[in-house]
Amino acid sequence: MRRPLVAGNWKMFMTSAEARLLVSEMLPGLTAIQDVEIVICPPFTSILPVAAMLEGTQISVGAQNMYWEASGAYTGEISPAMLAEYCKYVIIGHSERRAYFGETDAGVNRKVKAALEHDLVPIMCVGETLEENESGKTEAIVSRQVREGLGGVEIDSIPMVVIAYEPVWAIGTGRAATADGANQVIAGIIRRVLGEMFSLSLAQEVRALYGGSVKASNAGEFFNQPDIDGALVGGASLKINEFVPIVRAAAS
Numbered sequence: 346m347r348r349p350l351v352a353g354n355w356k357m358f359m360t361s362a363e364a365r366l367l368v369s370e371m372l373p374g375l376t377a378i379q380d381v382e383i384v385i386c387p388p389f390t391s392i393l394p395v396a397a398m399l400e401g402t403q404i405s406v407g408a409q410n411m412y413w414e415a416s417g418a419y420t421g422e423i424s425p426a427m428l429a430e431y432c433k434y435v436i437i438g439h440s441e442r443r444a445y446f447g448e449t450d451a452g453v454n455r456k457v458k459a460a461l462e463h464d465l466v467p468i469m470c471v472g473e474t475l476e477e478n479e480s481g482k483t484e485a486i487v488s489r490q491v492r493e494g495l496g497g498v499e500i501d502s503i504p505m506v507v508i509a510y511e512p513v514w515a516i517g518t519g520r521a522a523t524a525d526g527a528n529q530v531i532a533g534i535i536r537r538v539l540g541e542m543f544s545l546s547l548a549q550e551v552r553a554l555y556g557g558s559v560k561a562s563n564a565g566e567f568f569n570q571p572d573i574d575g576a577l578v579g580g581a582s583l584k585i586n587e588f589v590p591i592v593r594a595a596a597s
């Protein structure tokens with residue numbers, strides 16, 4: 346049984362004062378929900394205050410990115426060891442990082458391995474752009490991202506990995522994928538490639554999320570799909586009246 350997981354990706358929003366306010370407003374609603382792993386991924390500057398507020402709850406903290414080296418002269422970077430003091434999860438290879446910050450599949454692979462070495466759960470993002478989708482390249486792109494992102498990862502670590510299928514054309518656009526279409530990519534491409542790389546049973550064990558314009562009004566459709574185990578939520582994770590019902594939908 347794959348445990349449902351809903352992660353909120355706050356992106357570059359929220360000062361730490363704003364973050365504390367938002368968490369204090371969401372906590373009563375979120376802590377009342379059982380049987381869902383809940384993760385909040387604030388910007389680096391809010392990780393400490395948010396982690397302090399979530400201590401003793403069932404809600405975990407995640408980071409939105411990290412560097413792969415454990416320490417060193419890498420001005421401006423954050424290491425997995427630093428994150429591991431406060432975080433349980435880390436988002437790796439989000440499409441915004443791939444598009445604006447030059448992240449490659451090879452870099453994603455190093456980061457996934459580094460996260461696992463430090464007991465951080467990587468939420469590895471994959472997904473095709475609109476152009477790739479319209480030219481029929483979804484399968485080629487997503488399977489390459491999974492293969493290269495997880496290449497050489499220790500087989501024992503694979504059950505810990507979370508994969509988020511986030512079609513780039515659905516992120517922040519209000520135009521979500523159809524639930525059935527997302528399920529087909531996860532079952533027919535992501536789990537199939539995992540099966541080829543590792544084993545069929547591991548392919549069934551890995552949790553796969555959908556991300557891209559998930560809202561309270563459409564979350565249930567995704568969670569009803571057999572291969573979708575939760576969501577990576579951007580914009581709606583900043584709104585109490587959206588995020589709490591999304592998490593609740595994952596529980597039912």
Ligand code: PGA
Nearest residue numbers: 516517557558578579580
């Ligand atoms: P969105 O973003 O929910 O605002 O579309 C999702 C994401 O980028 O993870």
